[in-house]
Amino acid sequence: MSKNSISNSVIRRLPRYHRFLGDLEANGYVRISSRELAEKMGLTASQIRQDFNCFGEFGQQGYGYNVKELRGEIGKILGLDVSTPMILLGAGNLGRALAAHIDFRNRGFELIGIFDANPAVVGDTIGELSVRSVDELEAFCTQHRPEAAILCIPKGEAEKEADRLISYGVRAFWNFTHYDLRISHKDVAVENVHLGDSLTTLSYALSGISGKDKEDKE
Amino acid sequence: MSKNSISNSVIRRLPRYHRFLGDLEANGYVRISSRELAEKMGLTASQIRQDFNCFGEFGQQGYGYNVKELRGEIGKILGLDVSTPMILLGAGNLGRALAAHIDFRNRGFELIGIFDANPAVVGDTIGELSVRSVDELEAFCTQHRPEAAILCIPKGEAEKEADRLISYGVRAFWNFTHYDLRISHKDVAVENVHLGDSLTTLSYALSGISGKDKEDKE
DNA sequence: AACACTTTGTTTAATTCTTGACAAACAAGA
DNA sequence: TCTTGTTTGTCAAGAATTAAACAAAGTGTT
Numbered sequence: 001m002s003k004n005s006i007s008n009s010v011i012r013r014l015p016r017y018h019r020f021l022g023d024l025e026a027n028g029y030v031r032i033s034s035r036e037l038a039e040k041m042g043l044t045a046s047q048i049r050q051d052f053n054c055f056g057e058f059g060q061q062g063y064g065y066n067v068k069e070l071r072g073e074i075g076k077i078l079g080l081d082v083s084t085p086m087i088l089l090g091a092g093n094l095g096r097a098l099a100a101h102i103d104f105r106n107r108g109f110e111l112i113g114i115f116d117a118n119p120a121v122v123g124d125t126i127g128e129l130s131v132r133s134v135d136e137l138e139a140f141c142t143q144h145r146p147e148a149a150i151l152c153i154p155k156g157e158a159e160k161e162a163d164r165l166i167s168y169g170v171r172a173f174w175n176f177t178h179y180d181l182r183i184s185h186k187d188v189a190v191e192n193v194h195l196g197d198s199l200t201t202l203s204y205a206l207s208g209i210s211g212k213d214k215e216d217k218e
Numbered sequence: 219m220s221k222n223s224i225s226n227s228v229i230r231r232l233p234r235y236h237r238f239l240g241d242l243e244a245n246g247y248v249r250i251s252s253r254e255l256a257e258k259m260g261l262t263a264s265q266i267r268q269d270f271n272c273f274g275e276f277g278q279q280g281y282g283y284n285v286k287e288l289r290g291e292i293g294k295i296l297g298l299d300v301s302t303p304m305i306l307l308g309a310g311n312l313g314r315a316l317a318a319h320i321d322f323r324n325r326g327f328e329l330i331g332i333f334d335a336n337p338a339v340v341g342d343t344i345g346e347l348s349v350r351s352v353d354e355l356e357a358f359c360t361q362h363r364p365e366a367a368i369l370c371i372p373k374g375e376a377e378k379e380a381d382r383l384i385s386y387g388v389r390a391f392w393n394f395t396h397y398d399l400r401i402s403h404k405d406v407a408v409e410n411v412h413l414g415d416s417l418t419t420l421s422y423a424l425s426g427i428s429g430k431d432k433e434d435k436e
Numbered sequence: 437a438a439c440a441c442t443t444t445g446t447t448t449a450a451t452t453c454t455t456g457a458c459a460a461a462c463a464a465g466a
Numbered sequence: 467t468c469t470t471g472t473t474t475g476t477c478a479a480g481a482a483t484t485a486a487a488c489a490a491a492g493t494g495t496t
Contacts, residue, residue: 007482007483008482009482009483009484011419011422012419014418014422015412015414015415015416015418015419015422016398016412016415018418019396019412019414019415033442033443033444034443034444035442035443041398042400044484044485044486045443046484046485046486046487047483047484047485049443049444049445049446050445050446050483050484050485052444052445053444053445053446057444057445059443059444059445060443060444060491060492060493061442061443061444061445061490061491061492061493062441062442062443062444062491062492062493062494063442063443063444063492063493064442064443064444065444077422078418078421078422078425079421079422079424079425079426080418080421082425084421084424092315092319093311093314093315093318093319094315094319096311096315097310097311097312097314097315098413100311101310101311101312101413102413102414102417103414104417106414107414107417107418107421108417108418108421108424108425109417109421147424148420148424171424171427172420172423172424172427173420174416174417174420178237180234180259182260187427188427189420189423189424189426189427190423191416191417191419191420191423193413193416194233194234194237195316195319195320195411196233196237196320196321196324196325197233197234197237198233198392198409198411199320199322199325199326199327199392199409200232200233200236200296200298200325200326201229201230201233201409202366202390202391202392202407202409203296203297203298203302203325203326203327204229204232204233204295204296204297205390205407205408205409206297206302206326206365206366206389206390206407207296207297207300207326208297208407209389209390209405209406209407225452225453226452227452227453227454228453251472251473251474252473252474253472253473262454262455262456263473264454264455264456264457265453265454265455267473267474267475267476268453268454268455268475268476270474270475271474271475271476275474275475277473277474277475278461278462278463278473278474279460279461279462279463279472279473279474279475280461280462280463280464280471280472280473280474281462281463281472281473281474282472282473282474283474
């Protein structure tokens with residue numbers, strides 16, 4: 001009941017709130033008002049109050065919100081108070097970048113294994129992990145029980161590998177494949193990331209900039 | 219007038235339509251109905267018809283939509299019929315991965331230069347480009363006039379470098395910095411990508427999966 | 437302690453987005 | 467050519483989202 005009542009639009013904003021509050025905390029902020037936060041984030045104060053109200057009353061009239069407490073609360077909603085073991089499939093450019101670049105710990109995950117099908121990269125060290133062969137995947141999953149996986153593999157293998165991982169007990173996919181993963185299982189979470197779509201959005205925004213297009217008379 | 223009338227929600231869906239139509243075309247589809255496309259994309263047929271109608275009547279009753287024609291039209295809306303010169307700042311893990319992984323041509327851009335502040339990586343070859351020193355940035359921009367830039371640099375430098383690039387004529391930023399770039403210039407487009415937020419969203423989704431949480435009685 | 441000021445939580449209103457419904461238009465086969 | 471079936475474009479109803487408004491509660495200063 002607690003979670004189901006929070007609308008999707010609110011959920012989509014929560015990671016950003018969490019991030020901003022983290023920055024504020026790092027900068028020594030102890031309290032913040034909805035008005036000031038709205039200013040910083042480019043939202044309305046009304047929306048912020050309404051959002052935070054979805055999961056309890058954390059503010060205090062005349063004072064505002066306690067940054068640390070509020071951040072912790074949002075973190076709990078987002079499930080960041082647990083650490084889910086995660087593996088990476090595909091140690092190509094993108095896989096390596098994610099393994100090195102992402103702060104898994106602060107996002108509720110821990111990267112415990114990296115796998116690749118290419119024998120040439122098996123054995124490479126990335127961060128503190130060395131790349132294993134996909135042949136070891138089943139044995140590894142049986143032993144270490146990862147619950148989440150990052151997919152940085154070719155488009156054509158996404159569905160097959162996802163199904164395999166599900167059979168090994170994986171429940172969440174962070175999918176960077178050029179393919180929209182849609183799992184029939186309703187107990188499996190998927191986050192499809194399409195960097196190409198993001199760049200396309202930038203193209204649209206750029207094309208609308210004044211002076212860019214000839215037919216921008218209207 | 220043409221563009222301003224398209225709502226934001228529709229725009230956000232356009233890149234995905236474009237991608238799906240590309241896949242369909244590659245698979246030999248010549249025509250498709252809103253009903254069938256809705257099925258494939260997990261949307262309602264009504265929404266698809268309404269979306270496509272925002273920018274003209276491309277369908278035909280009793281027939282559906284011509285895949286190639288529709289895709290081309292959406293591409294035009296998205297500005298994919300031009301090729302905007304783009305540079306990359308930061309040749310670390312993530313920068314390299316993007317340079318290698320993204321199909322710039324089909325997203326309306328062309329990557330023409332890569333820059334890094336670290337002398338150790340200057341001279342490295344990535345794809346067909348070699349990494350240049352940031353010292354050459356101004357001269358390069360004066361000569362080649364890039365209009366867009368990817369930022370894969372440390373958080374603290376994002377704002378400063380963005381301002382510098384704007385003064386060199388850059389009008390669009392694809393920002394992977396852990397920082398929400400907000401440009402006062404209204405003639406500058408920004409697409410902030412926060413992979414960490416995306417992973418956080420997955421954490422939330424996973425935490426809501428049945429059997430995962432103890433307190434999921436309700 | 438009293439007063440002026442700030443800020444929340446909540447209600448209500450406005451706006452935006454999505455879905456359902458259906459007539460008009462076309463396709464395809466007899 | 468006529469008839470049946472399909473599918474669009476569009477309108478209108480229904481949801482969902484966002485913004486505005488305000489009383490109640492607390493702060494901080496004198």
